[in-house]
Amino acid sequence: MDVKNFVTDVVVIGGGGAACRAAIEASERGMNCIMVDKGRPGRSGATPCALWSIQAPFGPRGRDERDSPEQFFEDMVRAGRFIGDQNITEIVAFTACDRILDMERYGVKFKKYDDGRFYQTPMPGQTYPRSTFMYENGQHMSTVLAEEVSRHDSIEVFKDFFAFSLLLNDGRVVGIMGLDMLSGDVLTINAKATVLATGGYTSLWGFSDNPPTLTGDGVAMAYRAGAELVDLEFNQYYGTDVIWPPSVRGTVVLYELMIEEFANGEITDRNGTSIIDKPLPIRDEAIKIIFNVIREGRGTEHGGVFFDTTKSPKGEAAVRDVFDTMTPKHYHFLIDAAGIDLAKVPLEVAPASHYQCGGVYINERGESNLPGFYACGECAGNFQGANRLAGSALCDTQTMGAQVGGCAADDAKKLDLLPPDKKNVKDQMDIIQSFLSDKKSTQRPIFLKEEILKAMDKYVAPFRDGKGLKQGLGIISSLRDEIKKISIPDIGRYNLELREAVESLLALDAAEVTIGSALFREESRGHHNRTDFPETDNSNWRCHTIVVKKGDHQAAYSKRDVIYTRLKPEDK
Amino acid sequence: MNGVIKAKIYRFNPDKDKEPYYKNYEIPVDREVTVHELLSIIHRDYDGTLAYRTFKCYKGMCSTCIVKLNGQSVRSCATPLKIDSEITLEPVKGGRVIRDLVVDFDKM
Numbered sequence: 001m002d003v004k005n006f007v008t009d010v011v012v013i014g015g016g017g018a019a020c021r022a023a024i025e026a027s028e029r030g031m032n033c034i035m036v037d038k039g040r041p042g043r044s045g046a047t048p049c050a051l052w053s054i055q056a057p058f059g060p061r062g063r064d065e066r067d068s069p070e071q072f073f074e075d076m077v078r079a080g081r082f083i084g085d086q087n088i089t090e091i092v093a094f095t096a097c098d099r100i101l102d103m104e105r106y107g108v109k110f111k112k113y114d115d116g117r118f119y120q121t122p123m124p125g126q127t128y129p130r131s132t133f134m135y136e137n138g139q140h141m142s143t144v145l146a147e148e149v150s151r152h153d154s155i156e157v158f159k160d161f162f163a164f165s166l167l168l169n170d171g172r173v174v175g176i177m178g179l180d181m182l183s184g185d186v187l188t189i190n191a192k193a194t195v196l197a198t199g200g201y202t203s204l205w206g207f208s209d210n211p212p213t214l215t216g217d218g219v220a221m222a223y224r225a226g227a228e229l230v231d232l233e234f235n236q237y238y239g240t241d242v243i244w245p246p247s248v249r250g251t252v253v254l255y256e257l258m259i260e261e262f263a264n265g266e267i268t269d270r271n272g273t274s275i276i277d278k279p280l281p282i283r284d285e286a287i288k289i290i291f292n293v294i295r296e297g298r299g300t301e302h303g304g305v306f307f308d309t310t311k312s313p314k315g316e317a318a319v320r321d322v323f324d325t326m327t328p329k330h331y332h333f334l335i336d337a338a339g340i341d342l343a344k345v346p347l348e349v350a351p352a353s354h355y356q357c358g359g360v361y362i363n364e365r366g367e368s369n370l371p372g373f374y375a376c377g378e379c380a381g382n383f384q385g386a387n388r389l390a391g392s393a394l395c396d397t398q399t400m401g402a403q404v405g406g407c408a409a410d411d412a413k414k415l416d417l418l419p420p421d422k423k424n425v426k427d428q429m430d431i432i433q434s435f436l437s438d439k440k441s442t443q444r445p446i447f448l449k450e451e452i453l454k455a456m457d458k459y460v461a462p463f464r465d466g467k468g469l470k471q472g473l474g475i476i477s478s479l480r481d482e483i484k485k486i487s488i489p490d491i492g493r494y495n496l497e498l499r500e501a502v503e504s505l506l507a508l509d510a511a512e513v514t515i516g517s518a519l520f521r522e523e524s525r526g527h528h529n530r531t532d533f534p535e536t537d538n539s540n541w542r543c544h545t546i547v548v549k550k551g552d553h554q555a556a557y558s559k560r561d562v563i564y565t566r567l568k569p570e571d572k
Numbered sequence: 573m574n575g576v577i578k579a580k581i582y583r584f585n586p587d588k589d590k591e592p593y594y595k596n597y598e599i600p601v602d603r604e605v606t607v608h609e610l611l612s613i614i615h616r617d618y619d620g621t622l623a624y625r626t627f628k629c630y631k632g633m634c635s636t637c638i639v640k641l642n643g644q645s646v647r648s649c650a651t652p653l654k655i656d657s658e659i660t661l662e663p664v665k666g667g668r669v670i671r672d673l674v675v676d677f678d679k680m
Binding site: 037038039040043044048049138139159160181182184211212213245246247250251329330332333336337338339444446490491492493494495496497 | 585586587588603604605606609615616620621622623625626627628629630631632633634635636647649650651652670671672674676677680
């Protein structure tokens with residue numbers, strides 16, 4: 001198989017909010033850029049499924065004049081249970097408003113008051129209402145960003161391009177290798193700086209509210225190249241995702257809409273008894289309540305709780321208007337695909353995998369431990385901490401997207417283009433070849449992937465223990481033998497089985513280090529609840545978990561201090 | 573309720589096939605499924621070579637899963653099929669066909 005090579009200054013992996021923003025910034029600083037997307041830019045990944053909420057402390061320019069970047073910073077640090085690095089949190093908090101104004105310039109439509117101030121919704125954990133409101137939600141945001149990318153001549157977009165490995169020159173990352181689904185060719189993109197913006201890997205779990213294609217290629221390719229990963233045990237579940245019927249399973253319906261200002265409904269057990277008090281708790285607390293109700297046997301027929309607005313004192317028409325204006329795409333998807341009108345019937349919902357607080361370990365410039373390699377957005381790790389607030393994810397895509405795209409571009413200006421080591425290219429190529437060679441056995445990647453997801457659902461749920469985690473690791477280890485048996489009979493372009501095989505290989509690494517990180521942290525905090533270590537242990541565990549590759553399938557785990565700049569924990 | 577969905581699906585892999593053709597599938601189902609679910613069932617259990625868009629939102633938002641269902645463009649993830657229906661699925665217009673139902677959209 002021939003390998004075609006392309007050359008650029010900055011290559012950005014991903015096509016969602018963070019990737020688009022990083023590419024725009026790199027381009028505006030005069031660099032040539034290639035952005036690669038697994039699907040169509042602005043239409044794949046997690047950003048299109050997001051809702052309206054993007055936090056920015058507009059203060060007098062918004063809903064509550066008392067709000068400030070300092071308050072935003074403090075809210076994030078506290079919600080993250082003091083595990084977020086504050087050098088990064090500062091950038092998010094202090095540049096959020098400017099980045100929202102950028103988005104408005106690109107064409108994203110925000111709800112405003114008549115006098116021009118930003119309308120902002122209150123969300124749990126925000127001291128003052130801070131979530132600016134995007135009409136048409138994340139889908140609108142991501143397509144507008146992709147359109148802005150297309151207006152930059154110095155950004156070339158490779159669509160339907162599945163990146164599966166980083167290229168190295170003596171330890172420096174010098175680009176990527178990937179499968180061009182449109183032609184079936186393997187391509188290398190040689191670059192001075194490489195920015196990972198592949199989003200999270202929530203769909204490494206079977207029950208997720210993100211697209212099922214997010215199974216960890218990004219962090220896995222970083223890990224395989226030697227990048228440090230951080231805090232992978234803090235995978236955030238979201239409390240109220242549709243569990244039934246199957247055709248709309250995993251659609252997010254926001255419990256934050258249950259406040260009096262909006263739908264004024266209730267989350268209830270199967271008997272209709274309300275289980276979440278108001279004011280609403282933040283996310284890590286909300287999911288614990290819901291999980292416990294289900295574990296106690298008070299759940300619904302399909303193992304969830306009810307999202308019920310039918311008894312709202314506001315009445316059906318007013319409730320419908322809330323859904324129709326605040327989450328129009330999700331509301332109509334439920335009607336179109338399953339005939340369910342949220343304003344008319346209680347819906348069965350349950351906690352599903354939603355967001356990765358962890359990811360690639362970066363500094364405030366987005367640099368990883370590998371020279372030439374940067375990360376931003378959900379695939380980057382260490383600022384959300386153990387939990388994140390509503391509206392922080394999209395805010396991160398824009399603030400750190402711009403910051404990291406800019407830093408990568410500034411560095412690329414000073415660097416020479418180095419070619420990848422020949423042996424490195426061959427090794428990465430062998431990943432593809434190994435699946436195409438003829439073998440007697442007929443293991444299919446789609447079934448192998450299902451086994452990984454099942455293990456994650458079973459052993460790495462928000463409540464986990466050492467015994468189960470070890471069993472999970474055992475399953476992952478046995479699946480490594482199975483993956484060697486995969487042989488793809490199909491040929492040519494848009495070869496889904498070949499893609500699934502490579503995804504499975506990467507997913508095994510992502511699963512192993514996630515389970516390993518959860519096993520390493522012997523305490524409970526945020527979204528990580530060890531039933532065998534139920535207490536938060538600040539004296540031993542108010543720190544990051546770092547994992548880095550040592551040899552073949554040997555992961556080394558260690559602790560690292562959290563960076564505190566403005567707000568130290570009070571108890572020391 | 574159990575039944576069968578009969579699907580006639582446009583197939584064309586330019587790396588292998590001289591001409592496009594249609595292939596017929598009879599898929600047992602125990603409930604209404606969306607077009608997307610039907611394609612996933614076929615790909616998983618009957619024919620791993622069927623190509624359809626998978627890098628997409630799955631929630632009715634992105635529109636990249638559009639296919640022609642009995643001549644009409646529909647979002648496959650948001651379009652339920654009745655048990656015992658007979659359908660034809662083809663790629664939509666608006667770009668060259670990469671393979672089977674996958675189109676390289678000019679505008680997306």
